[in-house]
Amino acid sequence: MTWDWEFTGKIVPDLLDGLVVTVQATLLGYVLALVLGLAVALARRVPVLGTAVFAVMEFIRCTPLLVQLVFVFYLAPSYVSAFTVGVAVLGVHYAAYTAEVYRSGIEGVPPGQWEACRALSLPAHRTWGAVVLPQAVRKVIPALGNYLIAMFKDTPLLFAITVGELMYQASRIGGVHFRYLEAMTLVGLFFLLVSVPSAIIIRQLERRYAAV
Amino acid sequence: MDFFIDRLPLYLSGAGTTLVITLLGAALAFVLAMVVGLLGTLRNLAARAVATCYTETFRGVAALVLMYWMAFAIPQLTPYEIDPVFAAVLALGLNVGAYGAEVVRAAVNAVPPTQIEATVALNMSWWRRTWAVVLPQAWAQMLPTFGNLVIELMKATAIVSLIGVADLTRIAQEQRAATGDTIAAFAGALVVYFVLAQLLIIGMRLLERRANRRLGRLPASDSGLWSLLRPPPVTAAGGGR
Numbered sequence: 100m101t102w103d104w105e106f107t108g109k110i111v112p113d114l115l116d117g118l119v120v121t122v123q124a125t126l127l128g129y130v131l132a133l134v135l136g137l138a139v140a141l142a143r144r145v146p147v148l149g150t151a152v153f154a155v156m157e158f159i160r161c162t163p164l165l166v167q168l169v170f171v172f173y174l175a176p177s178y179v180s181a182f183t184v185g186v187a188v189l190g191v192h193y194a195a196y197t198a199e200v201y202r203s204g205i206e207g208v209p210p211g212q213w214e215a216c217r218a219l220s221l222p223a224h225r226t227w228g229a230v231v232l233p234q235a236v237r238k239v240i241p242a243l244g245n246y247l248i249a250m251f252k253d254t255p256l257l258f259a260i261t262v263g264e265l266m267y268q269a270s271r272i273g274g275v276h277f278r279y280l281e282a283m284t285l286v287g288l289f290f291l292l293v294s295v296p297s298a299i300i301i302r303q304l305e306r307r308y309a310a311v
Numbered sequence: 312m313d314f315f316i317d318r319l320p321l322y323l324s325g326a327g328t329t330l331v332i333t334l335l336g337a338a339l340a341f342v343l344a345m346v347v348g349l350l351g352t353l354r355n356l357a358a359r360a361v362a363t364c365y366t367e368t369f370r371g372v373a374a375l376v377l378m379y380w381m382a383f384a385i386p387q388l389t390p391y392e393i394d395p396v397f398a399a400v401l402a403l404g405l406n407v408g409a410y411g412a413e414v415v416r417a418a419v420n421a422v423p424p425t426q427i428e429a430t431v432a433l434n435m436s437w438w439r440r441t442w443a444v445v446l447p448q449a450w451a452q453m454l455p456t457f458g459n460l461v462i463e464l465m466k467a468t469a470i471v472s473l474i475g476v477a478d479l480t481r482i483a484q485e486q487r488a489a490t491g492d493t494i495a496a497f498a499g500a501l502v503v504y505f506v507l508a509q510l511l512i513i514g515m516r517l518l519e520r521r522a523n524r525r526l527g528r529l530p531a532s533d534s535g536l537w538s539l540l541r542p543p544p545v546t547a548a549g550g551g552r
Contacts, residue, residue, distance in 0.1 A: 101388070161462070161508035162501045163469035166480050170497040173487065252373040259473060266375065279383035287372045287380060294371040 107281045110272050114282065117268030118289050124186055124264060125251045131190025132250070133243065136197030140205065141227075143198070156195040164192050165256050172260040185257040193250055200242045204235035241305035248294050248301070255286075265289060314495040318486060325482035326503050332399055332478065333465045339404030340411050340464065341457075347408065348415025349441065362412065369409035375470045378402035382474045399471040407464045414456045418449035451522040458515030462508050469504075479503055 139156060143149040159167070168188050175184050208231050216226040255266035269286045273279035315322070343365075351362035369377075381398040385391065422445050430440040472481035483500035487493050 158501075158505055161466075162504045163466040163480065165469040165472070166483065166497060166500055166504065169480075169484065170493070170501070173493040173497075252371075255373045255375040256470065266373075266379070270379070273383060278387065279379070280387045283376065283380040283384045286376050290373055290376060291368065291371045295367060298367075298371070 103278070103281060106276070106278060107285065110282055111285070113268050113272060114265060114285055114289065117263060117265035118293075120182070120262065121251070121254045121264040121266075122293070124182065124189065124254050124257060124262065125247070127186045128189035128193065128254075129247050129250055131186065132193035132197050132246065135190060135194035137201050139194055139198035140201035143202065156198060159192060159195040164188070164253055165259060167192060168256060168260050181257075181260045181262045185254075185260060185262045189250060189253065189257075193246055196246055197243060200239045200246070201235065203242075204239035205231060207238055208234050237308055240308050241301060244301035244304060248297055251294055251297070252290065314490070314492060315499040318499070321482050321486070322479065322499055322503055325477060325479035325500075326507060328396075328476065328478045329465070329468050329480075329504075330507065332396060332403070332468045332471060332476075333461070335400045336403035336407065336464050336468070337461050339400060340407035340460070343404065343408030344411025344415050344457075347412035348419065351412060351416040352419045362416075366409045366412050369405050370413075372406075374402050374406040374467055375473070377406060378470060378474065395471065395474045395476050398474065399468065399476060403464055403467055407460055407467075410460055411457065414453050414460070415449070418452040419445055421452055422448050448526065451519070451526050454515070454519045454522055458512070458519070461515070462511050465507060465511060466504065 139152055142152045168185065171188050172181060172184050212230055212234065213226075216230050221230070254264055257264050258267035258270060261267065265286055269279075269282035272282045347362045347365050350358045351366075353359060378398055381393055381402055382395055385393050385398075426444055426448065427440070430444050435444070468478060469480040471478050472484065475481070479500050483496050486499075487496035490496065
């Protein structure tokens, strides 16, 4: 068998539907990872809670995303959709990574800034909100951006829990028509079409914020 | 707990498969990373173009998609069937190799220029310069990142369960289907994965320590659960608590 262009044209709309779901899951999961990651990074600075949070995050980082997805999918009550489970697990998994990024950013804020806050006797929320976090977050934007691409590339795993994303559509088409070549190749191309431009944009961001 | 102890041999055989795929994939990724990474540091434009094409392509495509393509599209294009384990090793190795190549490139470029000038002054060949001067220094720099990549690779091997390889994840899913006990079946697998990762971290730490001792610089990175056992390093931001 060789490449069939007519068949390729027929399956593109279905695959585009899948691509939309993939992008939605990535973006929602990413927002969750950004917010939760910051919360974890801050919680890690509290004495006892911090150690517990560290142990949990270490466990999440050291076990495969696929197993976590399937595990939570089977545990979740039936009214929770597979998409919700997928987004939640993706978000929590990547929060374990973004938390480390935030932490390095917070530790990178020069000690003089902390001392200045104390000298001005700023309250804690002003110290964090107006001085430390704006500097810490700006510095780690490129590193956070890389996780967006990493996450995008992990969304095909959601197909294991029957979320109708790109990989699910391709696998379904392959199974129905006994032709995997066209669908799988298109999935690969779609991934390149999204992730290469995003990588270029993130590199631009990096260049822009590198001088800060 | 009894559930898991009864099925320990099953889980261990699954973990064995996971480990074999990890080691083969890591070996392939390492060779690719070294070759492509060094190509990327050459002056030759064609060599750099090849390196960039490779890294951009395989960093951009998900390993799962690559694996499916190899397992299902290649048999359709050619008369050959591809063994699922082989497809998995190839997909993961190509994918992780692309990340590794960037690590090698960055580490080689970070070797101080005076070192290169010294090799030029001594009239060393490219081979000798790379082997005796550049790589030993770049090695200590790239080891911690390589270690993280190997752990990422180990976790990524879970995807081979989707094309029917009896790895740890597959065993857990089969046990869940057979007994209906979701929590026990998956908790067992998660714990085994966690132990494997911690063992890999300890192994990488020992390698790192050796490389650093030889160079007499760079402290080993602090990662893994066991870093809880030692006092945290004093950081500049500590004063803001």
